[in-house]
Amino acid sequence: MIEFEGVGHRYGERMVLSGVDLRLPERRVAFVGANGSGKSTLARMINGLVRPTTGRVLVDGLDPSHDGPAVRRRVGFVFTNPDSQIVMPTAGEDVAFSLRRSGLSRRERAQRAAEVLAEHGLDGYADHPAHQLSGGQKQLLALCAMLVLEPEVLVCDEPTTLLDLRNKRRFVDLLGTLKQQVVLVTHDLDLLGGFDRVLVLHAGRVVADDEPEPALRRYRELAG
Amino acid sequence: MTAGGWYEPGSTPLHRMPAGWKFLALLGLAAAVFVLRAPAWLAGVCAAVVLGYVVARVSPRRCRQLLGTLGVIVASVFAIQWWLLGPGPALVVCLRMVAALAAANLFTITTRVDDVVSAVERGLRPLRRLGARPDRIGLLVGLTLQSVAVLSTIATDVREAAKARDAHRSITAFVVPFLVRTLRHADELGEALAARGEGDR
Numbered sequence: 001m002i003e004f005e006g007v008g009h010r011y012g013e014r015m016v017l018s019g020v021d022l023r024l025p026e027r028r029v030a031f032v033g034a035n036g037s038g039k040s041t042l043a044r045m046i047n048g049l050v051r052p053t054t055g056r057v058l059v060d061g062l063d064p065s066h067d068g069p070a071v072r073r074r075v076g077f078v079f080t081n082p083d084s085q086i087v088m089p090t091a092g093e094d095v096a097f098s099l100r101r102s103g104l105s106r107r108e109r110a111q112r113a114a115e116v117l118a119e120h121g122l123d124g125y126a127d128h129p130a131h132q133l134s135g136g137q138k139q140l141l142a143l144c145a146m147l148v149l150e151p152e153v154l155v156c157d158e159p160t161t162l163l164d165l166r167n168k169r170r171f172v173d174l175l176g177t178l179k180q181q182v183v184l185v186t187h188d189l190d191l192l193g194g195f196d197r198v199l200v201l202h203a204g205r206v207v208a209d210d211e212p213e214p215a216l217r218r219y220r221e222l223a224g
Numbered sequence: 225m226t227a228g229g230w231y232e233p234g235s236t237p238l239h240r241m242p243a244g245w246k247f248l249a250l251l252g253l254a255a256a257v258f259v260l261r262a263p264a265w266l267a268g269v270c271a272a273v274v275l276g277y278v279v280a281r282v283s284p285r286r287c288r289q290l291l292g293t294l295g296v297i298v299a300s301v302f303a304i305q306w307w308l309l310g311p312g313p314a315l316v317v318c319l320r321m322v323a324a325l326a327a328a329n330l331f332t333i334t335t336r337v338d339d340v341v342s343a344v345e346r347g348l349r350p351l352r353r354l355g356a357r358p359d360r361i362g363l364l365v366g367l368t369l370q371s372v373a374v375l376s377t378i379a380t381d382v383r384e385a386a387k388a389r390d391a392h393r394s395i396t397a398f399v400v401p402f403l404v405r406t407l408r409h410a411d412e413l414g415e416a417l418a419a420r421g422e423g424d425r
Binding site for chain 1: 359367
């Protein structure tokens with residue numbers, strides 16, 4: 001379970017988060033908010049990419065600020081721009097890269113990578129140059145590179161922002177089928193139907209915490 | 225798309241040759257080419273490299289691609305060298321270039337980056353006693369190769385954006401956004417590597 005206890009964060013003088021107290025046991029949680037509302041910062045705290053300046057974060061009782069490696073083994077993270085997440089030239093190599101410390105042999109890693117790609121709509125793309133995939137396929141690849149590690153939690157920071165409508169739907173539908181707990185940061189409000197809980201952030205605070213419909217109504221009011 | 229010069233899957237002897245030995249062979253060939261002076265010998269090396277293309281069954285498309293790039297470079301270098309040093313030395317310099325560049329390209333086509341990275345890691349393992357981190361150096365090699373593709377994509381994007389604003393002759397209109405996007409890419413890549421557990425050990 002993910003817990004935030006009195007979490008606040010400032011970048012220099014600017015306060016980007018304050019007084020966030022949350023327990024997130026639900027399987028599908030979304031963070032929604034305007035640009036600069038603090039939602040990405042909050043999401044990055046879950047795997048220790050950003051450390052809170054006040055309060056603490058716990059993932060299954062572990063604090064990412066102290067037990068970063070242990071938390072990152074539990075928490076996978078998908079970013080907005082797939083181009084920055086792909087570190088190897090072909091799709092198969094990129095997924096296999098995630099497994100480099102798994103103790104598996106090279107052959108086993110390649111095989112496991114091909115399996116994960118096949119399970120998520122990229123069958124036959126293992127030897128394909130990663131940068132020549134379409135935007136939607138690249139984001140699927142970034143997802144596969146995380147799923148191959150079998151994390152318990154998957155945090156996705158606006159993963160659909162650069163995708164067209166069809167690929168957005170496909171991506172979110174795929175998220176719906178995963179066994180992992182999913183924390184999705186997004187602007188694509190119409191994709192949140194299947195979510196258990198939606199948190200609306202505004203100026204660094206949680207201003208709504210509800211089921212999708214009432215939470216999104218509040219968000220639309222805030223947007224004016 | 226810009227990343228045209230990558231690995232092409234295959235099962236020929238050149239594809240199956242271990243990456244480390246292939247890399248040493250490439251280094252050896254490059255060194256030999258710079259020691260040799262006789263055009264006949266150099267032509268022989270070029271012929272051997274061409275034979276390598278045949279053995280590796282490189283697709284005609286990739287060969288045309290190479291000929292296009294190599295043709296432009298070799299023609300301009302040949303012209304300059306002829307003007308400065310005369311036809312004999314110009315021929316030697318160009319034969320050296322053709323042999324080395326074509327062989328390097330053949331290496332890229334027949335070798336997975338993942339294999340190169342593993343070979344580097346294995347080759348540097350004895351240096352671990354001196355405090356070196358072979359896995360880090362291997363990753364560095366992989367990311368360096370990968371960055372070539374990323375940077376050329378950014379350059380194309382930036383050039384197009386400048387053209388759209390009719391600023392394609394301005395140097396700042398290229399350099400500033402290119403640097404900004406490159407630095408942002410570096411930040412994002414660092415975050416993505418951290419999220420994948422790189423640096424956790």
